[in-house]
Amino acid sequence: MKSIRVGIIGVGNIGFAHCSCIKNGRIKGMTLAALCDIDGEKRRKLANDFPEIKIFEDGDELIRSGLADAVIVATPHYFHPHYVISALENGVHVLTEKPAGVNVSEVVKMNGAASKSGCVFGIMFNQRTDPLFQKAKEIISEGGIGIPKRLVWIVTNWYRTQSYYDSGSWRATWNGEGGGVLINQAPHNIDIWQWLFGMPSKVTAFCREGLYHNIGVEDDATIYAEYDNGASAVFITTTGEAPGTNRLEISGDRGRLILEKNELRYTKLQVPEREFCFTEKGAASTPAANEFVYKSDNPRDGHELILEDFASAVLSGTPLIAPGVEGIKELSITNAAFLSSWTGKQIALPLSEENMAEFDRLLNEKKAAETERKNAPASETEKYTYIKRWSVSW
Numbered sequence: 001m002k003s004i005r006v007g008i009i010g011v012g013n014i015g016f017a018h019c020s021c022i023k024n025g026r027i028k029g030m031t032l033a034a035l036c037d038i039d040g041e042k043r044r045k046l047a048n049d050f051p052e053i054k055i056f057e058d059g060d061e062l063i064r065s066g067l068a069d070a071v072i073v074a075t076p077h078y079f080h081p082h083y084v085i086s087a088l089e090n091g092v093h094v095l096t097e098k099p100a101g102v103n104v105s106e107v108v109k110m111n112g113a114a115s116k117s118g119c120v121f122g123i124m125f126n127q128r129t130d131p132l133f134q135k136a137k138e139i140i141s142e143g144g145i146g147i148p149k150r151l152v153w154i155v156t157n158w159y160r161t162q163s164y165y166d167s168g169s170w171r172a173t174w175n176g177e178g179g180g181v182l183i184n185q186a187p188h189n190i191d192i193w194q195w196l197f198g199m200p201s202k203v204t205a206f207c208r209e210g211l212y213h214n215i216g217v218e219d220d221a222t223i224y225a226e227y228d229n230g231a232s233a234v235f236i237t238t239t240g241e242a243p244g245t246n247r248l249e250i251s252g253d254r255g256r257l258i259l260e261k262n263e264l265r266y267t268k269l270q271v272p273e274r275e276f277c278f279t280e281k282g283a284a285s286t287p288a289a290n291e292f293v294y295k296s297d298n299p300r301d302g303h304e305l306i307l308e309d310f311a312s313a314v315l316s317g318t319p320l321i322a323p324g325v326e327g328i329k330e331l332s333i334t335n336a337a338f339l340s341s342w343t344g345k346q347i348a349l350p351l352s353e354e355n356m357a358e359f360d361r362l363l364n365e366k367k368a369a370e371t372e373r374k375n376a377p378a379s380e381t382e383k384y385t386y387i388k389r390w391s392v393s394w
C-alpha cells in the first residue's frame, strides 16, 4: 500500500482544510476516500464540491463502510472519544483533532481501546512540529537546562471577538464544548508545556467565566502547578486581551530557554547554578553563561506535517510525533484546572477516580444550568486552507 484511504468525520472549519489538502495531493501517503457530516446543508455542498467522494451522514457508517483505512475525527470535542473508539474497534486507524475529548473519564476508555487495537492512533497536536518547540525539546532532552526549576507561559494572544463566539452554536458552551479558552485554544500550549517540561503532580487554577465576552465559559485562566521535584509552572491564557503576548520561559539548574517573537534564546550556564550557589564566595555574583539564538523561517504548516507523519506511521510503522494516547496528559491538566477553580481545592495528578467523577458531576451541573445562547448567523467558513490563527502565533 503506497497510500492510505482516508475518511474525514466532521467537515467544518478544520475538516474542510484537511479535506482539501489531502484532495489536492499535498499529503504524501494519503488519498481522500470518504466524508461525513451530520449537517445536511454541508453534505449537499460537499457532494457538489467532491462529486466522486462518498458522503456519509453517520460517522460509524463511514468507519464500517470499508472505504477508509483511516479516519480523521474533526467534530466538536465531545464526539472525539466515541469516533476514536468506534474506529479502533473496527480496525480502522484514527487521527483525532485536539483536544482528546472533554472528560478524562471518557479519554481513559479511549486509551483502553487503543491499547487493545493494533491500529495507529494519533492526535493533531500540530504545534509539536514547530521548529522552535522542536529545538527546545532537543535541548531539554539532551540535559541542556539540567534539573527543571520553573516554566512560565503567558499566552494571551489567542484573541477572539464576540463574533467568533457567535459563529457556531457549540462554541464556548458547556453543552457544546465543555469550556472556553482552556478546552479550545490552549490545549496546544498545555500539550507543549507537558511535552517539554513533564506532567505536574498538583494543580491549582483560577478560571474566570465570561470576563470579556458574552459567554458562560471561561475566557481567562491562570494555572499554578507543582512538580514532585519542587519545580513549578505558571500558565496564563485568555482570549480577551489585545495585542496579547506569547512568551514561554523554562529554567533549570543548567540553563534557561526563552521563546518569544519567533525566536528561541538559550542561555547555557558554564557551571550548574546549584553547584555555583554553594561554592561561589561572592555574595551576589552569577554564573557565567553562553547564549545561543535560534530562529524559525517559514516552516511548513504543522497540520500537513502531522498528517504526513500519521500516514507514514500507518504505512511504515514510524513513531508518531503526537501519539493519540498522549492527549490524556493535556486534558488531565485542563480537567484538574477546572476542578480546582470550581472547588477552590488543589487537585492531584494523575486524576483519581473520585476526581474524575467529581469533574463529570460538576460539568453536568453546568450543562444543566446553561441557557441557550443566541447566535448570529454563522460566518462563511474560511474554506480549504489552514488559517493563520491555528498555527503558532508569536
Ligand SMILES: NC(=O)c1ccc[n+]([C@@H]2O[C@H](COP(=O)([O-])OP(=O)(O)OC[C@H]3O[C@@H](n4cnc5c(N)ncnc54)[C@H](O)[C@@H]3O)[C@@H](O)[C@H]2O)c1
Pocket (backbone or CB within 6 Å): 009, 010, 011, 012, 013, 014, 015, 036, 037, 038, 039, 042, 059, 074, 075, 076, 077, 079, 097, 098, 099, 124, 125, 126, 168, 184, 390, 391
Ligand atoms: N488543530 C487545530 O489547529 C484545530 C483548529 C481548529 C479546530 N480544531 C478542532 O477541530 C474540531 C472541530 O472544530 P471546527 O472549528 O472545525 O468546528 P466546526 O463547527 O467548524 O466543524 C465541526 C463539524 O462537525 C460536524 N459535526 C458535529 N457533530 C458531528 C457528528 N456527531 N458527526 C459528524 N459530524 C459532526 C458539524 O456539522 C461541523 O460541520 C474541534 O475539536 C477543534 O478543537 C483544531
